Amino acid sequence: MKKSICLLLLSFLFLNCNGQQASTTISTAELKRLLAQGEVQLLDVRTPKEIQKGAIKTALFANYFDVDFEKVATVQLNKSKPVYLYCKSGNRSGKACKILKDKGFEVINVLGGYRQWDSEKNQ
Secondary structure: OHHHHHHHHHHHHHHHOOOOOOOEEEOHHHHHHHHHHOOOEEEEOOOHHHHHOOOOOOOEEOOOOOOOHHHHHHHHOOOOOOEEEEOOOOHHHHHHHHHHHHOOOOEEEEOOHHHHHHHOOOO
């Protein structure tokens, strides 16, 4: 019994302590302050259908679900500046952060995504 618990704990530590740093995050309120201060490299990773329902004015676009997402995203971005990513809720943009981080970009995931941004429009 003790041996199986030890093995389970070691497995957990191995899987969860692999040296990868979690993505940096920012709230939509913090993003609004940054956008008001000046130019921010902002990438919307939602689908065209989602974007038709609204988007943040200065955002660049690259559909996370497209086969060539990585190429479309990286050709638009400047590696010397941080990249703020958002999707509908924050899940896809978190995955996109991993892809771009592996390509050498400094990435920040916008928590709550466009859904949160839109809910705060009149605040």
